[in-house]
Amino acid sequence: SKKTMKEKNISYSNRGKSLEDYIDETNVYYLHRNIAVIHKKPVPVQIVKVEYPSRSAAVIREAYFRTPSTTDYNGVFNGAYIDFDAKETENKTSFPLKNVHAHQVKHMEGIANQQGISFLIVRFTSLDRYFIVPCVMLLAAWKRMLDGGRKSIPLSDFEEQAIEIHLGLTPRLDYLKAITTLLP
Amino acid sequence: SKKTMKEKNISYSNRGKSLEDYIDETNVYYLHRNIAVIHKKPVPVQIVKVEYPSRSAAVIREAYFRTPSTTDYNGVFNGAYIDFDAKETENKTSFPLKNVHAHQVKHMEGIANQQGISFLIVRFTSLDRYFIVPCVMLLAAWKRMLDGGRKSIPLSDFEEQAIEIHLGLTPRLDYLKAITTLLP
Ligand SMILES: [Mg+2]
Ligand SMILES: [Mg+2]
Structure with missing residues (x-):
């Protein structure tokens, strides 16, 4: 059907480029232009076994993924502490809160208490x-949600309360331009 | 000899507690008291092979250590962006600059340009x-050093230009108290 074709085209155009790819490209742009210093944190792993072959680099032979206790990105922009996470959903009408972990919410609350700027970048x-x-x-x-209400944020709430960003060429996703209203 | 005995005692008293241990304990203290939100970044690894055994957690079977492109610690303290690295030296008279990587210096310069607070914590x-x-x-x-001068910072420069911190009980290493003169 026509509908299926259109959906296929949309997903094809995004193939291989995740939200994190766009953010990483944007952060490189910010870094090279001295606009901001913002990096993605490495994936936390618990290393159990390491081999040291002679004449070559150490090889990790047993390790496990650990749950991150913070968000994935942070850095500094013109004196402001910036801290955020990237979230993608396939959902067309709302953002399911199961994409966010309780420890991330707690972390973001702590950042706000320290006058840092924290947010999510959500891609539908x-x-x-x-x-x-x-x-x-x-x-x-x-x-x-904790008070028994809905477990997602409807798209209409995004349209009313969130800040929409449109993809550009350079930078791909100019999120710092979009957060000026959040800065002190 | 007496000298050897003394050196043994000193290293015994520090056994198993690295500078990073003290900093981690201090950061937990800061976090729990809502003084600051500062974390150590995970060790960056390049993951090559992952196994997914049924009914148990994914196991990383081949991975390599990557060179960190930034410092190890960052976070926010009362609106200020904080960024630092921990360095230990066995040297008694100077701090060899080979303990610092060129990309870390560049990173710290970028932080300073963004009005962030960056520093090293050095333990002799x-x-x-x-x-x-x-x-x-x-x-x-x-x-x-780049201009052809000495490749280390003498202890006397530390005594004149750096800020000395003394170990305490809680927190172990109150570095935020020590950096008040660096804050905006
Ligand atoms: Mg994420
Ligand atoms: Mg270090």
Whole structure:
């Protein structure tokens, strides 16, 4: 059907480029232009066994993925501490809060208490739409869920309370331009 | 000899507690008291092969250590972006600059350009003395080396230009208290 074709085209155009790819490219752009110093943290692993072959590099032979206790990205932008995580959903009508971990929410709350700027960058992959979710918006939705309310944030809330970003060429995803209203 | 005995005692008293252990304990203290949110970054590894045994966690079977492109610690303290690395030397009279990587110096320079606070925490392990080396002090020593000067920072420079910290009980190494003069 026509609908299926269109969906295929959309997913084809995004193939191989994740939200994190766009953010990484943007961070390199920011770094090279002296706009900001923001990096993705390495994936945390628990290393159990390492081999040291002679004349070559050490090889990790047994290790396990650990749950990150923070968000994936942080850095500094013109004196402001910047801290965020990237989230993608295939959902077309809402962002399921199961994509966010309780320890990440707690971390973001701690950042806000220290006058840092924290947020999520959410991509609705099927819609190819990108939003900045400020910490306060996430905390309100999280509290609503804990109080027995809905376990997701509807797209309409994004349209009203989040900050939409559009993909560009250089940089790909100019999220720092989008967060000026969040800065002190 | 007596000298050997003394050296043995000193190294025994520090056994198993690295500078990074002290910093990690201090960061947990800061976090729990809502003083600051500062974390050590995970060790960066290049993952090559992962096994997925049924009914158990994924196991990384081949991975390699990568050179970190930044410093090990960063976070936020009362609105300020904090960024530093921990360095230990057995040397009793100077700190060899080979302990610092060129990309770390470049990173710290970038942080300074963004009005972030960056520094090294250096431990003279044999002397059991701890110093904060502000970014400007490190950059000056680095430039002196590149200009053909000495490849280390003498202890006397530490005593004159760095900020000495003394170990405490809680927190173990109150480095945030020591950097107040570096804050905006
Ligand atoms: Mg993520
Ligand atoms: Mg280090």
